[in-house]
Amino acid sequence: MRLDNLFVLILSTLIISGCGGGSSEGKNNSENNTGSNSPSSDNVTGSPSNGDAENPSPSSLSGNIVFAIEGLMEKSTEISQYTSINVNSKLPAFHGRDTKTTNITIPSPTIILHNNSRYLKDWHCYQTDGLTVQRKNKHLILEGIFSEYRYDNKINACSNERLETYSFHNAVFDNSLIFNTAASIKVKDQSGIEKQLPTYQFIATAYAEQSKIHFGNAWERMQRSKIHSAAAEAGASIFVLDHSSGDINLDVSKLSNPTITDFTSLDKKQILSGSIWGMPGQGKADERWCGIINIPHDTSSDNIKYQSVIATNCARSSQRYCDAHGSLFLGGNYPPVAPVAWDENTASNAQLNSNEQYRLDQQGHFITNSSAQNVFVTPSNTAIVPIFGYSEPRNDGKINNAGKTSWVGHEGHCQNVMNQRYTRLGVGHRTSKEAPSKVSYWTQDFN
Secondary structure, rough: OOOOHHHHHHHHHHHHHHOOOOOOOOOOOOOHOOOOOOOOOOOOOOOOOOOOOOOOOOOOOOHHHHHHHHHHHHHHHHHHOOOOOOOOOOOOOOOOOOOOOOOEEOOOOOEEOOOOOOOOHEEEEEEEEEEEEEEOOEEEEEEEEEEEEEOOOOOOEHHHHHHHEEEEEEEEOOOOOOOOOOEEEEEOOOOOEEEEEEOOHHHHHHHHHHHHHHHHHHHHHHHHHHHHHHHHHHHHHHEEOOOOOOOOEEEEOOOOOOOOOHHHHHHHHHOOOOOOOOOOOEOOOOOHHHEOOOOOOOOOHHHHHHHHHHHHHHHHHHOOOEEHHHEEEEEEEEEEOOOOOEOOOHHHHHHHHHHHHHHHHHHHOOOOOOEEEEEOOOEEOHHHHHHHOOOOOOOOOOOOOOOOOOOOOOOOHHHHHHOOOOOOEEEEEEOOOOOOEEEEEEEEEEE
């Protein structure tokens, strides 16, 4: 037996024991945290009944508060403990009928449910002071003070921990969530520091939520500082709402020193060959791979190729910590390495395993014809989610900005992604059985 074939056999045996990113039973359902819209009374008692035992992160208001305020406006005087409000976060916003100016009176922190949901992320504690709202000509006009406090699941009550307070001074939002006058909104954070918000603040929040849906929490977090830097330079005009689809794209044409690069401006052959910046097998991947924006987020075959190369080369552009897995996958910091290129033969190998995962409806390394292989069974909008974006990054002080249970963040698979010997990759996939609008049964092979 040739030595390189023996190495492949040993490597395959080791990575079979560490199927990537999912549960130990071989299947990971990323839909568990999407919420529930099952009918229930507004006067619900008791705490959320799902298995999510942890409190939401207290770092900031989740989602976009203007949608919550609009939902409270529709309830008007009916607001009380455990009130459920309709929170419609679709863009363009404010499609409802025009209203009169409405007073929203919540004198003390009160538990408010979004869309009758039983999930903790949709349970909030709101308080208002002199807050008035009006919807007019597809605009929302706000005056007064709106605050959120942390909901404490352990005692099923609002805590004394104030998350943020917004002060509105004749703030007028258009249906893309851009407000018309600078200094019309101030926010006070947990430490009591108050600052004025830029006019693009809320469409930027909506863009971040959209990015999480398409590419995963870790990808959005990784790009966040780049997007904020670009927005600080170009202002609200950087965010362009597609009124037909509701998608928000970024316009980089006004940036003098771009920290982000528009996917549409790049040569697609160079993306697939890994040669936009540098060459496979030479030097190290350029960090600009991480700043590519307006990446297509449908699951066509070509776009999955682009997503796969971009996410993998972004990962290979910076040092990251990989946990140990077996005797050949040592834990430690892995330095940046050269970019990789898409390879059809490697992709064909990966597809064989994805087909078998689909047939068995199970996660696993069933067919391994390449030098290394990562697998994942989870419904996703893009290939970036299993590669880089799935879940939040680790927070134990060891540096790895990818999702902890994505391939780049998971032991064994992280080492595969960061292996300097590999110059080619391919990704296999099949339509998800549990979410037919998404793709699942992912396999990533390297050579």
